[in-house]
Amino acid sequence: MAYNDSRQTAIRLYRKLRLGWIFNTSTFTGNFLLALLVGYFFKKLGYPDDVNYVFFLSVLAIGLWITEAIPPFAVGIFIIAGLLLGFGTDFILEDHKTPVEMYLGTWTSNVIWLLLGGFFLAEAMSQVGLDKALFRFTLDKFGSKPERLLMGLMLTTAVGSMVMSNTATTAMMISSILPLAHMMGKNSAYTKALLVGIPAAATLGGMGTIIGSTPNAIAVGALQEKGINITFIEWMIFGLPTALLATYLFWKFLTRSLRIKAIEIDLSKLSYETSNPKKFEKNAVLFTLIITVATWLTEPIHHIPIAATSAIPIVLLTLFQIIKAEDVRRLPWDTLMLVAGGLALGIAMVDVGLTDIVMEKINQLPIPLFGVGIVFSIIAVLISNIMSNTAAASILVPLGLALPGIWGFAVPLIVALSCSSALLLPVSTPSNAIAFSTGMIEQKNFRSGGLLMIVLGPILAFVSVMIYALIFGA
Structure with missing residues (x-):
């Protein structure tokens, strides 16, 4: 009996622990040792200690982001802590004490405030039931023909993701089309088209604005550190056409590859129960959305930074009692931590001259700068398929900044857009993961469209x- 009791206790304990901490700890240790080994050989090249230290942190951060030994946001915090320990004390780098405010300052950078304003808007729009409203709007405008309805849903998703987070937009749109997907059945080509097309449109649509995708904000923030300011509407000059064209081409690909024109849809069998938010709440959110976006778009006129105007949704939505304290706790604060850490790593790489060293080696390769720009775009989409696109942008954008001439301006923007073309796997983007979590689509269904965007996205x-760079310059 004692044996049985102890065995049952061990089983319960094992189930409780799942031994996941052993895997995470060993993975973290492995990454740390690998970074030490790579850093050891890099140190033999004769660079200063501060360059060697930042290189070590960069390799470690990349390894942790890829393996996810700790969550991506924790890597961001770890980076800042490592920079403070190295440059703010004598424990690691002797006689290298430097002001560390620039690393801590990333927590309050323009990018953070811009994203925070977008998070408040997304949460408010979700609370007033815009998911069902968007679906009804799409039906009214595009009709029930399968290819037109798919185009309408993808276009609505793409436009929504330009203001809201891609994840929030996908969650809303997927929830609105699930009744239709269940009616069509798991094996229907139209179900596959919906569950592949909508997350793709959310990811591709994020190219359209600065707040549409986190890599966009990272690129803008990095360029600001270089003294180059890109306004909300300036980004849209090249971002919006790219987003819409990419969404259209992906729609065209789905309609042809899945042959959905011949499918018949009977929408009369669908019934949507809607929560009826108070008219005041809905109008308050719409008013705040219009005022905020209008202020962002008119920055060239009033010259108020878009990060400052991000206070508008924060103040108005809490003033109107749309967003309450418990809602604020649900906001994706982990994304802000990841962005802050990525920006701090980028600043450190530039500050110690590591980016200049890397780009000096790249410039020695027997390829023109034109080719370097293409290589950056391809690398961006490839690594974004296996790791966070925010992390990918945090690694590549600072390197692109070190390129000479117009390329130091253009490549960070190319990297940001290319990161939003990663659609190959369910883990490539949270939007894909949401669609995959419905259980009505398989991993292989993402494959053909993902391969298409690996080629088409960077182009x-x-x-x-x-x-844009050649016409408007830096």
Whole structure:
């Protein structure tokens, strides 16, 4: 009996622990040792201690982001702590005490405030039931023909993701089309088109504005550190056409590859129960949305930074009691932590000259700068398929900044847009993960569209940014 009791206790304890901490700890240790080994060989090249230290932190951060030994936001905090320990004390780097406010300052950078304003808008729009409203609006405008309805849903998703987070937009739109997907059945080509097309449209649509995707904000923040300011509407000059064209081409691909034109849809069988928010609440959110976006778009006229005007949704939505304290606790604060850490790593790489060293080696390669820009865009989409696109942008944007001439302006923007073209796997983007979590789609269903965007995404990003850069300059 004692044996049985102890065995049952061990089983319960094992189930409780799941031994996940052993895997995470060993993975973290492995990354740390690998970073030490790579850093050891890098140190033999004869660079200063501060360069060697930042290189070590960069390799460690990349490894942790890829393996997810700790959550991505924890990597961001770890980076800032490592920079403070190295440059703010004598424990690691002797005689290298430097002001560390620039690393801590990333918590209050323009990018953080801009994203926070977007989070408040997204939460408020979700609370007043805009998911069902968006679906009804799409039906009214695009009709029930399968290819037109798919286009309408993807276009609505893309436009929504330009103001809201891609994840929130996908969650709203997926919830609104699930009754239709269940009616069509798991094996229907139209169900596959919906559950592949909507997350793709959310991710691609995020290219359209600065707040549409976190890599966009990272690129803008990094360029600001270089003294180059891109306004909300300036981004839209190249971002909006790229987003809409990419969404259209993906829709065209789905309609042809899945042959959905011949499918018949009977929408009369669908019934949508809607929560009826108070008219005041809905109007308050719409009013705040219009005022905020209008202020962002008119920055060239009033010259108030978009980060400052991000206070508008924060103040108005809490003033109107749309967003309450418990709602604020649900906001994706982990994203802000990840962005802050990524920005701090980028600043450190530039400050110690690591980016200059890397780009000096790249410039020695037998390829023109034109080719370097293409390589950056391809690397961005490839690594974004296996790790956070925010992390990918945090790694590549600072390197792109070190390129000479117009390329130091264009490549960070190309990288940001290319990061939003990663659609190959369910884990490539949270939007894909949401669609995959419905259980009505398989991993292989993402494959063909993901491969298409690996090729098409960087091309669209490169062409649109270079046109903008050559016309408007830096």
